[in-house]
Amino acid sequence: MAVLRWLFAGYGAAVFLFMASDARALQASAVSPAARPNILLVTIDTLRADHVGCYGYRRATTPTIDRLAGQGTVFTRAFSNTPWTTPSHYCFMTGALVSRHGSRDNLRNRTGVQGSVPVMISEVLRSAGYDTAAFVSGYPLLRRSGLAAGFSVYDDTMQDKLFGGTWKVERRAPQTADAFKRWWKARGAGAPWFVWVHFYDPHGPYTPLPEYANMFVDDGLGPRDEVLDAPGNEPKPPGWTKIAGERQDRQYYISQYDAEIRMADDGVKAIVSLLEQAAQLESTIIVVSADHGEYLGEHGRWFVHDDLYSQSLMIPMVFSGPGVPRGERSDAITESIDVAPTLLSLAGIAPPASMMGTKLFTGDGNVRRHARDLVLSESPRTNRCSVTGGSLQWIGTHPHTELHDYRHDPLRRRNLIGELAYESKMMRQFAGDAVSRARRPWTADNAPSPAPTQQTSPLNPKDRDALRSLGYIE
Numbered sequence: 001m002a003v004l005r006w007l008f009a010g011y012g013a014a015v016f017l018f019m020a021s022d023a024r025a026l027q028a029s030a031v032s033p034a035a036r037p038n039i040l041l042v043t044i045d046t047l048r049a050d051h052v053g054c055y056g057y058r059r060a061t062t063p064t065i066d067r068l069a070g071q072g073t074v075f076t077r078a079f080s081n082t083p084w085t086t087p088s089h090y091c092f093m094t095g096a097l098v099s100r101h102g103s104r105d106n107l108r109n110r111t112g113v114q115g116s117v118p119v120m121i122s123e124v125l126r127s128a129g130y131d132t133a134a135f136v137s138g139y140p141l142l143r144r145s146g147l148a149a150g151f152s153v154y155d156d157t158m159q160d161k162l163f164g165g166t167w168k169v170e171r172r173a174p175q176t177a178d179a180f181k182r183w184w185k186a187r188g189a190g191a192p193w194f195v196w197v198h199f200y201d202p203h204g205p206y207t208p209l210p211e212y213a214n215m216f217v218d219d220g221l222g223p224r225d226e227v228l229d230a231p232g233n234e235p236k237p238p239g240w241t242k243i244a245g246e247r248q249d250r251q252y253y254i255s256q257y258d259a260e261i262r263m264a265d266d267g268v269k270a271i272v273s274l275l276e277q278a279a280q281l282e283s284t285i286i287v288v289s290a291d292h293g294e295y296l297g298e299h300g301r302w303f304v305h306d307d308l309y310s311q312s313l314m315i316p317m318v319f320s321g322p323g324v325p326r327g328e329r330s331d332a333i334t335e336s337i338d339v340a341p342t343l344l345s346l347a348g349i350a351p352p353a354s355m356m357g358t359k360l361f362t363g364d365g366n367v368r369r370h371a372r373d374l375v376l377s378e379s380p381r382t383n384r385c386s387v388t389g390g391s392l393q394w395i396g397t398h399p400h401t402e403l404h405d406y407r408h409d410p411l412r413r414r415n416l417i418g419e420l421a422y423e424s425k426m427m428r429q430f431a432g433d434a435v436s437r438a439r440r441p442w443t444a445d446n447a448p449s450p451a452p453t454q455q456t457s458p459l460n461p462k463d464r465d466a467l468r469s470l471g472y473i474e
């Protein structure tokens with residue numbers, strides 16, 4: 001308990017530090033646009049941190065990400081602010097919690113709070129003279145989601161149907177990397193660029209290309225069953241994610257999930273190679289992260305990410321490039337909303353007031369210590385939220401709440417709510433305070449005016465069919 005109390009005391013200090021440093025950032029003289037670094041944001045859908053090599057995974061799923069990690073900084077305790085694709089990407093783009101940006105489901109636009117809409121990093125960077133482009137690969141990120149705001153190019157071409165589905169719902173990593181390459185070759189030198197590349201491959205159903213499919217089958221290096229098994233497990237996947245063929249055991253499914261991670265990593269490799277050939281790798285800020293994780297059997301859930309337990313929230317977060325310490329591993333707790341303010345501050349641009357995250361590096365090239373001790377994650381579809389700390393996770397569940405040690409008891413066999421009543425109370429209070437803060441208006445004097453947000457139309461039958469094929473609608 002003493003440790004937790006110290007953590008909470010640290011949170012107060014962190015808030016003070018954030019406010020003070022934010023003020024300094026606003027006063028700092030701007031870097032001239034020509035001198036600003038290029039920025040590459042890569043999000044890999046559904047990528048659990050513990051299936052990434054530099055996070056300890058034994059299979060060679062991510063050689064390229066591991067290489068970037070060696071040249072940069074790995075945040076070993078990074079959490080998603082929501083395990084749902086469109087809302088989570090808004091957390092990356094706006095640096096704001098779901099309760100502030102207001103995108104609460106797939107294909108849903110920002111709504112903001114009290115008439116104000118938080119600005120996206122793409123809008124800020126375009127206003128600052130950046131050439132902006134995005135290449136996305138999954139149906140929930142179609143232009144209609146609103147995520148195209150601020151991007152001069154928004155390539156959302158879907159090329160693949162899945163399992164005889166009616167609609168094209170996905171684009172594979174090689175095609176997405178090719179789309180980036182075409183843009184890259186066509187653009188002239190000049191303005192710095194900001195590119196967001198989204199790979200969708202690890203999202204279910206797991207359908208790796210044939211050259212990847214057998215890469216990890218029966219190699220004995222997958223996660224151990226006893227680590228995954230939870231009370232109530234059913235020994236079969238849900239129907240929408242079923243893989244064709246005889247092999248229907250969990251380890252086979254996991255080998256296919258891992259093969260799709262490798263596909264995405266090879267997509268990153270193709271892009272990194274282009275930068276390297278153009279001698280731009282060292283001068284480009286790169287961040288690789290994920291919108292959420294995945295359950296591989298924990299909590300009785302198979303190949304979905306529909307709730308707030310740690311397996312769906314622990315994501316990789318790897319930075320490299322100018323201003324990022326090399327070869328550093330940090331156990332500072334970080335979250336999706338930290339990415340946008342961190343990228344802006346590395347580019348010498350003050351984050352707008354609507355961003356709630358914390359920049360993760362100091363101006364002299366070090367990792368900020370104890371930037372944050374607790375993370376709020378929201379599941380807007382179920383109206384649940386969780387607070388995750390160094391080892392405890394509190395989940396608000398009507399009519400009761402849960403508290404467990406997710407590091408030592410990842411299957412939550414033991415509810416600690418009774419014996420750690422103080423911690424539970426404080427985490428609940430943190431959740432309430434964070435949501436209140438998110439819903440308060442912010443001072444917008446340093447923020448560019450966001451583009452008008454178009455109204456999101458209701459899902460049409462095609463949308464429902466496409467999202468159902470990806471497991472989003474039952």
Ligand SMILES: [Zn+2]
Nearest residue numbers: 045046085291
């Ligand atoms: Zn997703």
